Amino acid sequence: xxxxxxxxxxxxxxxxxxxxxxxxxxxxxxxxxxxxxxxxxxxxxxxxxxxxxxxxxxxxxxxxxxxxxxxxxxxxxxxxxxxxxxxxxxxxxxxxxxxxxxxxxxxxxxxxxxxxxxxxxxxxxxxxxxxxxxxxxxxxxxxxxxxxxxxxxxxxxxxxxxxxxxxxxxxxxxxxxxxxxxxxxxxxxxxxxxxxxxxxxxxxxxxxxxxxxxxxxxxxxxxxxxxxxxxxxxxxxxxxxxxxx
Amino acid sequence: xxxxxxxxxxxxxxxxxxxxxxxxxxxxxxxxxxxxxxxxxxxxxxxxxxxxxxxxxxxxxxxxxxxxxxxxxxxxxxxxxxxxxxxxxxxxxxxxxxxxxxxxxxxxxxxxxxxxxxxxxxxxxxxxxxxxxxxxxxxxxxxxxxxxxxxxxxxxxxxxxxxxxxxxxxxxxxxxxxxxxxxxxxxxxxxxxxxxxxxxxxxxxxxxxxxxxxxxxxxxxxxxxxxxxxxxxxxxxxxxxxxxx
Numbered sequence: 324x325x326x327x328x329x330x331x332x333x334x335x336x337x338x339x340x341x342x343x344x345x346x347x348x349x350x351x352x353x354x355x356x357x358x359x360x361x362x363x364x365x366x367x368x369x370x371x372x373x374x375x376x377x378x379x380x381x382x383x384x385x386x387x388x389x390x391x392x393x394x395x396x397x398x399x400x401x402x403x404x405x406x407x408x409x410x411x412x413x414x415x416x417x418x419x420x421x422x423x424x425x426x427x428x429x430x431x432x433x434x435x436x437x438x439x440x441x442x443x444x445x446x447x448x449x450x451x452x453x454x455x456x457x458x459x460x461x462x463x464x465x466x467x468x469x470x471x472x473x474x475x476x477x478x479x480x481x482x483x484x485x486x487x488x489x490x491x492x493x494x495x496x497x498x499x500x501x502x503x504x505x506x507x508x509x510x511x512x513x514x515x516x517x518x519x520x521x522x523x524x525x526x527x528x529x530x531x532x533x534x535x536x537x538x539x540x541x542x543x544x545x546x547x548x549x550x551x552x553x554x555x556x557x558x559x560x561x562x563x564x565x566x567x568x
Numbered sequence: 569x570x571x572x573x574x575x576x577x578x579x580x581x582x583x584x585x586x587x588x589x590x591x592x593x594x595x596x597x598x599x600x601x602x603x604x605x606x607x608x609x610x611x612x613x614x615x616x617x618x619x620x621x622x623x624x625x626x627x628x629x630x631x632x633x634x635x636x637x638x639x640x641x642x643x644x645x646x647x648x649x650x651x652x653x654x655x656x657x658x659x660x661x662x663x664x665x666x667x668x669x670x671x672x673x674x675x676x677x678x679x680x681x682x683x684x685x686x687x688x689x690x691x692x693x694x695x696x697x698x699x700x701x702x703x704x705x706x707x708x709x710x711x712x713x714x715x716x717x718x719x720x721x722x723x724x725x726x727x728x729x730x731x732x733x734x735x736x737x738x739x740x741x742x743x744x745x746x747x748x749x750x751x752x753x754x755x756x757x758x759x760x761x762x763x764x765x766x767x768x769x770x771x772x773x774x775x776x777x778x779x780x781x782x783x784x785x786x787x788x789x790x791x792x793x794x795x796x797x798x799x800x801x802x803x804x805x806x807x808x809x810x811x812x813x
Contacts, residue, residue, distance in 0.1 A: 334693070446577075446624050
């Protein structure tokens with residue numbers, strides 16, 4: 324048996340998220356179906372990030388075991404023939420037989436995009452959260468800086484999460500503008516359930532003057548979900564990369 | 569009666585183009601429906617550019633007549649409430665009662681986008697034409713330069729077109745890169761049926777070395793559709809603006 328690692332990009336619009344579920348089409352389900360049909364074996368992938376419904380990815384990771392002798396780099400092409408257009412394998416490569424993407428040290432990078440103008444742009448509606456509001460970008464940059472480092476991020480964790488610990492390390496958190504889009508780009512060793520979307524909702528609140536940037540310190544210290552801002556909508560979120568240093 | 573001018577943006581993916589037709593949902597049809605329901609009168613818009621199925625717009629123009637007393641600038645907001653998310657009115661304003669968008673001097677600007685990488689990107693699949701090929705951007709720039717000025721563009725006109733004359737003026741034709749996208753941006757006083765898509769297909773052929781840039785002159789002089797390259801797919805095309813100087 325060989326273990327193959329896939330780098331997967333998708334438009335999450337049409338899917339009920341990554342993870343296989345009884346009702347609804349999922350990314351994981353489509354990968355399992357395409358792989359099983361390609362190799363004539365029952366194949367189930369192990370995904371790195373189980374993204375929510377509507378969330379997009381440029382570089383999620385999945386691994387699977389197979390008996391095929393197909394060269395690893397050719398699997399991406401063969402698989403793309405069998406996948407819907409909104410899921411693409413960007414890379415396929417050999418992995419160690421015991422490589423598990425959720426049990427290794429990794430660096431995840433997410434982007435949250437806010438489209439800010441008088442009216443939403445139809446061609447960006449699926450990939451950005453639209454807001455008519457005025458945002459103070461400098462205040463958002465200042466607030467984002469409080470997130471870097473190791474912190475207990477319980478205030479930024481959806482209630483009901485099963486995480487053993489809510490301590491996580493954020494390596495970088497930037498806010499910048501690209502045309503009419505405000506981009507929140509955040510990298511870390513791990514993120515709690517809904518953490519990036521709650522951070523985005525909180526930074527938007529700072530940008531709109533709901534509280535000053537330095538209030539981020541108090542939100543972190545509160546260790547209470549209700550201290551942070553609202554969870555920003557899924558469609559503005561994209562998993563940019565999931566890397567194993 | 570007042571005449572109102574609308575600036576309309578849309579994602580053309582779900583539509584059978586601009587123009588009302590017996591079968592299939594169209595942008596014009598959706599506008600007529602939303603306007604008629606908003607004002608309680610039967611309203612039919614006059615569109616500036618009757619874009620094809622799958623073509624997008626940031627700034628198409630439509631005018632209509634109405635008896636409403638609603639302030640012109642408020643109409644955009646009221647109309648957006650009644651339109652699907654993939655059509656947005658960006659501006660509504662008062663126009664002269666005899667203003668006809670297809671009978672006035674105008675400058676149209678189109679962009680054709682080619683996504684060029686090893687694999688297509690799912691989140692750009694609806695707004696770009698994907699190509700695996702290598703493109704010589706300098707050759708494409710050089711070829712595009714032959715298009716500017718007044719020419720008989722018959723070679724770039726879909727056969728079966730009803731145009732009285734195939735002479736048109738191109739004000740600017742540029743080719744540039746934005747990340748992994750090659751952008752062909754072209755402005756002119758008017759375009760023949762499929763002209764921008766045939767220009768895009770021809771510039772792509774130049775970029776792939778099918779013929780040298782200077783062959784553009786012969787293509788123009790041939791005044792024969794078969795001399796030019798193929799018609800590039802609709803989804804890579806966006807009408808950027810339609811202006812009345």
